[in-house]
Amino acid sequence: MSREQAMVAPAESRSYYGRPIVKEPAWEQPDVPLYLFLGGTAGASASMAALARATGLPRLARTGTLVAAGGSLASVVALIHDLGRPERFLYMLRVFKPTSPLSVGSWILAPFSALATASAASTLTGRLGPLGTLAGAGTGLLGPAMCTYTAVLLADTATPAWHEGRRELPVLFAGSAAASGAGAALLLVPTTETAPARRLGLAGAAAERAAGHRLEHDLGVVSETYRTGRAGTLLKAGKALTAVGAGLSLLGGRSRLASAAAGAAYLAAGVCTRFGVFAAGVASARDPKYTVIPQRERMARNTKGAPAARGRPS
Amino acid sequence: MSESGYADAQPRMGFFTDTSVCIGCKACEVACKEWNLVPAAGDASDMDLLGLSYDNTGDLGANSWRHVAFVEQQVPASRVDNLGMPAIGAPEQEDEAGVRWLMSSDVCKHCTHAACLDVCPTGALFRTEFDTVVVQPDICNGCGYCVPACPYGVIEKREEDGRAFKCTLCYDRIGDGLEPACAQACPTDSIQYGELDELRERAELRKQALHDDGVTEARLYGDDPDDGVGGDGAFFLLLDEPEAYGLPPDPVVTTRDLPAMWRRAGAAALGVAAAVVASFAGARR
Ligand code: SF4
Numbered sequence: 001m002s003r004e005q006a007m008v009a010p011a012e013s014r015s016y017y018g019r020p021i022v023k024e025p026a027w028e029q030p031d032v033p034l035y036l037f038l039g040g041t042a043g044a045s046a047s048m049a050a051l052a053r054a055t056g057l058p059r060l061a062r063t064g065t066l067v068a069a070g071g072s073l074a075s076v077v078a079l080i081h082d083l084g085r086p087e088r089f090l091y092m093l094r095v096f097k098p099t100s101p102l103s104v105g106s107w108i109l110a111p112f113s114a115l116a117t118a119s120a121a122s123t124l125t126g127r128l129g130p131l132g133t134l135a136g137a138g139t140g141l142l143g144p145a146m147c148t149y150t151a152v153l154l155a156d157t158a159t160p161a162w163h164e165g166r167r168e169l170p171v172l173f174a175g176s177a178a179a180s181g182a183g184a185a186l187l188l189v190p191t192t193e194t195a196p197a198r199r200l201g202l203a204g205a206a207a208e209r210a211a212g213h214r215l216e217h218d219l220g221v222v223s224e225t226y227r228t229g230r231a232g233t234l235l236k237a238g239k240a241l242t243a244v245g246a247g248l249s250l251l252g253g254r255s256r257l258a259s260a261a262a263g264a265a266y267l268a269a270g271v272c273t274r275f276g277v278f279a280a281g282v283a284s285a286r287d288p289k290y291t292v293i294p295q296r297e298r299m300a301r302n303t304k305g306a307p308a309a310r311g312r313p314s
Numbered sequence: 315m316s317e318s319g320y321a322d323a324q325p326r327m328g329f330f331t332d333t334s335v336c337i338g339c340k341a342c343e344v345a346c347k348e349w350n351l352v353p354a355a356g357d358a359s360d361m362d363l364l365g366l367s368y369d370n371t372g373d374l375g376a377n378s379w380r381h382v383a384f385v386e387q388q389v390p391a392s393r394v395d396n397l398g399m400p401a402i403g404a405p406e407q408e409d410e411a412g413v414r415w416l417m418s419s420d421v422c423k424h425c426t427h428a429a430c431l432d433v434c435p436t437g438a439l440f441r442t443e444f445d446t447v448v449v450q451p452d453i454c455n456g457c458g459y460c461v462p463a464c465p466y467g468v469i470e471k472r473e474e475d476g477r478a479f480k481c482t483l484c485y486d487r488i489g490d491g492l493e494p495a496c497a498q499a500c501p502t503d504s505i506q507y508g509e510l511d512e513l514r515e516r517a518e519l520r521k522q523a524l525h526d527d528g529v530t531e532a533r534l535y536g537d538d539p540d541d542g543v544g545g546d547g548a549f550f551l552l553l554d555e556p557e558a559y560g561l562p563p564d565p566v567v568t569t570r571d572l573p574a575m576w577r578r579a580g581a582a583a584l585g586v587a588a589a590v591v592a593s594f595a596g597a598r599r
């Protein structure tokens with residue numbers, strides 16, 4: 001049965017006085033959306049910095065290294081601030097649990113931020129030469145994982161907008177992180193060294209848009225949460241800012257001002273996108289229909305006339 | 315080995331909540347709060363009436379480990395039970411609309427495949443020897459991941475405390491051979507505690523008896539070991555669709571899709587790596 005046909009079945013869903021079925025994410029705003037944004041920006045910047053160092057683009061390397069360190073440390077702070085018991089943040093590293101994206105993520109974020117800090121310290125002080133380069137290479141390798149693990153963190157929940165979007169979110173976050181990392185470089189690095197950032201920004205923007213479109217249209221009733229309300233406004237703003245960033249980076253030529261504006265637009269787009277995805281999750285948890293309708297559709301697809309769907313009289 | 319990883323030394327314990335005999339007295343809610351020292355739900359405004367029939371609790375959460383739902387429904391008068399109460403005035407018309415209440419004491423399902431436990435990064439949530447799911451308060455760091463992970467909206471962070479709380483199936487009582495406080499307090503045996511296998515048999519018989527009595531809408535919920543959470547350790551007999559009680563019709567443990575999600579994220583990460591490398595290739599304008 002096609003998605004459209006399946007969607008016809010439950011004209012309206014029933015509920016217990018309209019109350020939510022699943023709980024809203026317990027995470028605070030702005031802590032967690034910022035944690036997503038900063039981590040992704042840091043990850044993409046680190047990978048760029050490592051390659052810039054190898055290909056002889058010193059200013060791009062320096063900026064990327066500092067953004068990676070600053071971004072990842074700030075993201076750690078945001079994460080700790082969000083804990084109900086911040087003094088117990090080290091309990092995150094008490095075990096390694098592949099079934100918990102937050103455990104896996106902590107084991108990515110902790111070494112990444114440590115190496116990024118070492119690399120930045122070496123860049124700033126000029127000491128530790130080869131060790132600093134090694135640390136930078138390490139962050140560069142971990143960078144791509146920093147860009148996408150947070151998508152699994154959100155998707156591995158019962159929050160309808162996030163779980164139903166589990167195929168799209170990693171691509172969206174990868175694209176958004178790449179564009180934000182490129183944005184930081186465009187904003188801070190002279191145009192003689194920003195050609196790679198310009199290209200990465202365009203690639204990220206394209207991936208982000210493709211995944212964003214699927215989130216907004218291919219998730220059945222849940223897609224509403226990406227198009228309407230606070231999430232809709234934020235994601236539309238993100239879309240527009242990404243387009244501005246891409247346009248300015250393409251058409252601005254060698255103008256330092258245009259390049260910096262493009263970078264700022266990319267970064268602002270990244271913030272809007274992360275807050276928008278978070279808001280879509282909250283909205284989808286608040287209205288029980290986003291929990292019930294996809295489940296009823298799945299039951300209809302799976303049983304297709306077979307008797308005794310769960311929860312039905314048998 | 316059982317599905318949850320324990321060797322079969324101790325049978326799995328659980329709840330069967332037969333909502334068809336619930337009278338909505340909320341003794342379970344009170345007994346649970348008293349035994350487990352669960353605080354009142356926040357400030358005084360939480361004591362306000364919710365306007366949801368007789369429900370003044372609202373939902374399960376950090377401070378409500380049992381929650382009695384009152385589903386108030388308009389039905390044909392013929393379907394309203396005649397309790398033989400003395401009435402004033404003319405007898406009611408047969409076809410007049412009446413009201414029925416479905417009452418149901420909800421609780422943590424102690425899922426076979428528990429999302430809350432899977433996603434907990436610290437190991438604070440663990441599976442006991444009774445196959446129940448319990449939070450260790452001395453380990454929980456309040457990351458809150460279990461809260462959106464639960465497909466039933468059960469577990470919650472206690473604001474003033476910072477940590478997550480939910481039903482323990484009275485871990486401290488059942489280890490001593492006592493039944494959980496709610497089951498002990500329930501005057502109608504709507505809440506039954508026991509070995510899960512036995513409860514499932516009993517529930518099947520009860521459903522059959524109700525069907526034989528013409529209550530065809532009776533159905534079991536959470537009893538099927540093949541459902542999306544591998545079956546619930548606390549399951550129910552309902553008299554309407556699950557969503558009418560605020561229950562999800564086909565819950566799935568989110569981690570069932572986790573391998574696919576990691577693969578997807580891995581591919582996306584490789585995509586980032588490839589894009590970065592490609593952006594450094596070629597002209598350096
Ligand atoms: S119902 Fe929710 S809180 Fe209870 S075991 Fe299942 S996932 Fe955990």
